[in-house]
């Protein structure tokens with residue numbers, strides 16, 4: 001079985017740019033694709049700024065910085081994924097868009113050994129697998145934001161993912177990228193979001209009911225429980241649209257009230273108050 005050397009990353013938003021960066025820093029050849037030239041340019045800027053920051057902070061030397069940039073290529077043509085050994089889809093949490101991407105990847109990627117992974121937080125891997133002719137090669141490799149900092153990867157196998165695909169993906173995430181791998185069954189939210197999202201939704205309900213201010217809720221968890229950030233600041237980091245999408249998937253799967261997106265979250269998404277990426281969410285970033 002060929003070693004994973006060429007990686008294709010679909011989507012260069014918050015997660016895709018971090019995934020592309022860690023793969024290139026691990027010495028892999030990485031091709032990144034986006035839907036439009038504008039989105040691609042923004043994604044490229046995100047990766048390049050993060051690498052410059054790592055250089056300035058002394059985490060990368062000049063030579064490694066230059067070598068990492070050379071490993072990255074950017075294109076709007078997903079046809080350039082023909083010879084990848086591994087594709088990682090990291091677009092927004094929209095099931096139809098992901099299904100379309102998996103159909104396209106199935107047509108484009110020529111190697112029968114290639115792994116088709118998704119960074120989805122909550123959409124069933126089984127559904128993505130069934131959009132292809134090779135569900136045994138489809139797996140969830142779920143990273144955490146900021147990807148260059150956080151050590152965890154959730155490995156999610158569907159009923160049809162082959163043990164070999166799971167093993168190769170796990171070896172890739174731990175051996176090549178240096179991440180700690182935990183394994184989850186294919187249930188909406190997997191392990192981390194099944195615990196994290198109800199906690200964030202509770203914080204939003206607490207604020208919405210006038211129980212406490214955003215700052216007091218966040219300080220409560222930072223200073224009282226030593227979390228690196230409070231639940232509302234974390235929601236801002238993840239993106240409120242993403243939180244809503246994950247909550248909706250989990251509610252659809254389990255029909256549990258604790259996964260139900262509260263009205264304040266819906267109105268903030270309607271208003272474009274999406275958190276850090278839009279400049280304002282529960283906190284102001286201007």
Ligand code: CAA
Pocket residue numbers: 050057120121143144145146147148149150193196228229234238242
């Ligand atoms: N890219 C690369 N490095 C980054 C970074 C980024 N976007 N953001 C921070 N860092 C690095 C900094 O360079 C710094 O490194 P050094 O200490 O080596 O210099 C280190 O992280 C700490 O950064 P800061 O001092 O700027 O800030 P901080 O100490 O407040 O940490 C944080 C920031 C890393 C974001 C931290 O607050 C944290 O870990 N928060 C929790 C994040 C979290 O829970 N993420 C999971 C979200 S859930 C998810 O992603 C999955 C999903 O499906 C929704």
